[in-house]
Amino acid sequence: MQRISSKAWGQSPDGPATLYTLTNSKGNSLSLSDYGGIITSIKIDGVEMVIGYDQLEDYLAPNPYYGALIGRYGNRIAGGKFSIGEEDYTLAANNGPNSLHGGVKGFDKYVWKAAPSSGDNRASVTLSHVSPDGDEGFPGRLDVSCKYEWTDDDELRLTYTATTDKTTIVNLTNHTYFNISGGGNVRSQLLQLDADQYTPVDETLIPLGTLAPVAGTPFDFTKAKPIGQDIAADHPQIALASGYDHNWAINGYNGKLREFATLRDPASGRQLSCYTTEPGVQVFTANFKPGLFSGRDHTPLPVQGAICLETQHFPDSPNQEAFTTPLLKPGGTYRTTTVYRFE
Numbered sequence: 001m002q003r004i005s006s007k008a009w010g011q012s013p014d015g016p017a018t019l020y021t022l023t024n025s026k027g028n029s030l031s032l033s034d035y036g037g038i039i040t041s042i043k044i045d046g047v048e049m050v051i052g053y054d055q056l057e058d059y060l061a062p063n064p065y066y067g068a069l070i071g072r073y074g075n076r077i078a079g080g081k082f083s084i085g086e087e088d089y090t091l092a093a094n095n096g097p098n099s100l101h102g103g104v105k106g107f108d109k110y111v112w113k114a115a116p117s118s119g120d121n122r123a124s125v126t127l128s129h130v131s132p133d134g135d136e137g138f139p140g141r142l143d144v145s146c147k148y149e150w151t152d153d154d155e156l157r158l159t160y161t162a163t164t165d166k167t168t169i170v171n172l173t174n175h176t177y178f179n180i181s182g183g184g185n186v187r188s189q190l191l192q193l194d195a196d197q198y199t200p201v202d203e204t205l206i207p208l209g210t211l212a213p214v215a216g217t218p219f220d221f222t223k224a225k226p227i228g229q230d231i232a233a234d235h236p237q238i239a240l241a242s243g244y245d246h247n248w249a250i251n252g253y254n255g256k257l258r259e260f261a262t263l264r265d266p267a268s269g270r271q272l273s274c275y276t277t278e279p280g281v282q283v284f285t286a287n288f289k290p291g292l293f294s295g296r297d298h299t300p301l302p303v304q305g306a307i308c309l310e311t312q313h314f315p316d317s318p319n320q321e322a323f324t325t326p327l328l329k330p331g332g333t334y335r336t337t338t339v340y341r342f343e
């Protein structure tokens with residue numbers, strides 16, 4: 001039987017926030033807030049698996065989307081501009097010339113409506129939110145939800161849904177920074193990605209529009225290798241991002257749930273297995289300059305002290321002919337699932 005506890009978590013600019021903790025039969029826990037859908041903590045055998053804070057106030061100061069639910073459109077849209085049919089739309093440029101992760105006030109800055117539920121071998125909190133027509137420049141009212149399930153098998157299952165009243169674009173993801181060692185940098189952790197291709201980018205991290213083979217490049221994780229092995233390789237794409245901050249095209253995408261990544265910490269033997277219904281994953285190795293990355297109690301974190309595995313449609317897909325855009329029409333339902341399982 002799972003336990004769900006909740007506590008008042010303070011006042012956000014969008015109203016009072018609540019923190020929920022779901023504890024499974026092994027005593028392992030997931031904590032998330034209705035503020036921004038932020039995953040603040042995942043504890044396995046008492047060891048913290050994610051970067052985050054314990055206090056709401058810390059999340060109100062600028063931070064790189066720790067644990068947050070990202071929308072309406074995860075990743076970058078070039079120049080903050082896109083068109084649907086004859087209609088042109090302009091978004092705020094909040095990342096150099098581009099729009100990133102939903103704009104200035106994205107889904108990570110709202111208090112969502114929360115519905116907790118507890119079952120035999122799992123517990124869940126379903127967050128829902130209504131984003132009005134024109135919110136951050138996106139067309140159509142969006143009724144959006146994300147169900148966070150935490151199972152007795154230490155599986156976090158995120159199921160996103162959205163409907164609209166006007167044709168629009170949606171690309172929802174979660175921005176958790178994992179460190180399955182519980183500390184230090186992630187360079188010795190072994191990553192395997194079921195992806196033969198990735199999408200190279202320009203200097204503002206907008207895809208060039210091509211799918212490039214990973215074979216023979218630092219981007220080849222088809223066989224498990226230490227994240228740090230080629231992270232400083234002399235390769236123009238590595239130089240652009242000071243490490244990995246790229247989208248990999250998951251092999252065999254067909255919209256069904258499939259395993260796309262495993263991350264293993266050789267020291268503890270801990271493993272994170274990742275599954276998604278999405279075609280891509282942004283692998284971001286937290287390449288922050290020293291001093292710009294900190295965690296609980298503002299403890300400074302090392303460069304590459306975490307890894308994000310942000311499942312998604314490809315960056316800038318609305319402007320890229322070669323990439324499929326997740327277009328949502330009235331009457332249709334956007335539905336994607338991503339699973340992170342600790343073993």
Ligand code: G6D
Pocket residue numbers: 064065205245282284308310
């Ligand atoms: C995303 O791809 C981006 C990064 O460039 C950014 O720094 C981060 O979000 C905050 O992963």
